[in-house]
Amino acid sequence: MKKVLSLLLSAVMIISLAGCSALSLEPEDILSLPNASGDESEIISLISSSYSSYEPVYPLSGENKNAVIIGDIDQDDLREAVAIFRKPDDPGSITLLFAREQNGRFVSMGESVIQTNLIDRVDFVDIDSDQTEEILIGYQGASSALRSVAIYEIGDEITVTDVPSVYNALIYDDFNADGNIEALCIRLSNDSDISKACLMGYDEALGLSELSSCEIDSDTASVKNLISGGISEGIHGAVLDCETEDGIISTQVFYYYEQQKTLLNPLFVYGGYSDTKRSVPILSADIDSDGVIEIPEIGLMPHLDDEKDETVCSMISWQNYDFSMMALSEKSSAILCPDPVFTLAIDGAKEGRVTARYEKDERTARVYEWESSDGKGHIGNELFYIRAYSKAEYNKDRINEVILCEMNEDIYTYLIEDADSLLSFSGEEIENNFALIK
Ligand SMILES: [Ca+2]
Ligand SMILES: [Ca+2]
Ligand SMILES: [Ca+2]
Ligand SMILES: [Ca+2]
Numbered sequence: 123m124k125k126v127l128s129l130l131l132s133a134v135m136i137i138s139l140a141g142c143s144a145l146s147l148e149p150e151d152i153l154s155l156p157n158a159s160g161d162e163s164e165i166i167s168l169i170s171s172s173y174s175s176y177e178p179v180y181p182l183s184g185e186n187k188n189a190v191i192i193g194d195i196d197q198d199d200l201r202e203a204v205a206i207f208r209k210p211d212d213p214g215s216i217t218l219l220f221a222r223e224q225n226g227r228f229v230s231m232g233e234s235v236i237q238t239n240l241i242d243r244v245d246f247v248d249i250d251s252d253q254t255e256e257i258l259i260g261y262q263g264a265s266s267a268l269r270s271v272a273i274y275e276i277g278d279e280i281t282v283t284d285v286p287s288v289y290n291a292l293i294y295d296d297f298n299a300d301g302n303i304e305a306l307c308i309r310l311s312n313d314s315d316i317s318k319a320c321l322m323g324y325d326e327a328l329g330l331s332e333l334s335s336c337e338i339d340s341d342t343a344s345v346k347n348l349i350s351g352g353i354s355e356g357i358h359g360a361v362l363d364c365e366t367e368d369g370i371i372s373t374q375v376f377y378y379y380e381q382q383k384t385l386l387n388p389l390f391v392y393g394g395y396s397d398t399k400r401s402v403p404i405l406s407a408d409i410d411s412d413g414v415i416e417i418p419e420i421g422l423m424p425h426l427d428d429e430k431d432e433t434v435c436s437m438i439s440w441q442n443y444d445f446s447m448m449a450l451s452e453k454s455s456a457i458l459c460p461d462p463v464f465t466l467a468i469d470g471a472k473e474g475r476v477t478a479r480y481e482k483d484e485r486t487a488r489v490y491e492w493e494s495s496d497g498k499g500h501i502g503n504e505l506f507y508i509r510a511y512s513k514a515e516y517n518k519d520r521i522n523e524v525i526l527c528e529m530n531e532d533i534y535t536y537l538i539e540d541a542d543s544l545l546s547f548s549g550e551e552i553e554n555n556f557a558l559i560k
Contacts, residue, residue: 184243291345435478462510
């Protein structure tokens, strides 16, 4: 419908802030081998010509989630590819088949076997800055929970360099603005080591090796989201959403401080970190596509002290890291309704002056004025409601409600109850600011 914004809800789910036009990274939307393109079929036939049976292996994370990944490592318009598969008679290892385009078709360059059960990610990255990309394979180590990186350099021959046990989560980017790509690795604690973020750069003599590292919260049990981008005006870095054993999500930010040649975690070290703790799985993202990542703080909307929490909607306060203040500052805010699940961005002037309740059984969220006097608040007039129907139960003749959005089996509608309040919402305001969470 309107502007397209997206944020991650969980590792594989994406919320759309674009009304009905949700983005999706569901596996079925990613080209899979049964629907392989002509090029992919050609590469697969290279496998099937050697093996009577094989099982495609799909990388777990990163941008490339297909079992056949094609790129052009040296920008010569002849493509290179890697296909990932498992042979049934060797279930403890995964085979990589490398191919390159020659005279209009793909030819095999050879195979490499990794002793692993899991390929985490595949990236085409020029990690040694020689103007040709390497194929970097992140895989689960055989003996450690940490993942390793195998760097495949594709030339007349294929050479492989292994960087063992380096990460639980990883992202590649130019973190120190020198034009070369580094790897930012998150390593969660084990008995012998603290949890840390580690920036690794390529060195001629040492290979991919540590430039600097910093401590991260040791309560982290798993990584939900690691993204790079602007973390503050003019500062490039990474944002990490982690989860504890108890399901509490929190956010840390990283950037490389060039003068001291040090990787910093300012939110965790200098404060503000505890405000990001939340039980709702909303993850950090550049929600307005301005190049700077927003971090969510989530709390309940205004409510009475004795009111039952389970009917009160939440408020997402999207924060940017303010480098000069070394603190978070609010960018925008939105109502978050847990059931039916949606967000509605609201004008900052209305924040604290409206509240919302949801009726799970009726699949309805109602937005009210919130009136404060004598330091106490109470619910005022109902301004509007948003309601979800299944398509089967929706009866268009019976209802005055305006259709907001149709998504899959549901129809979302709204009805303005009070258009005269100083806090009233127009239909356009509701339509433009509504977004579904898948
Ligand atoms: Ca090429
Ligand atoms: Ca290179
Ligand atoms: Ca760099
Ligand atoms: Ca932004």
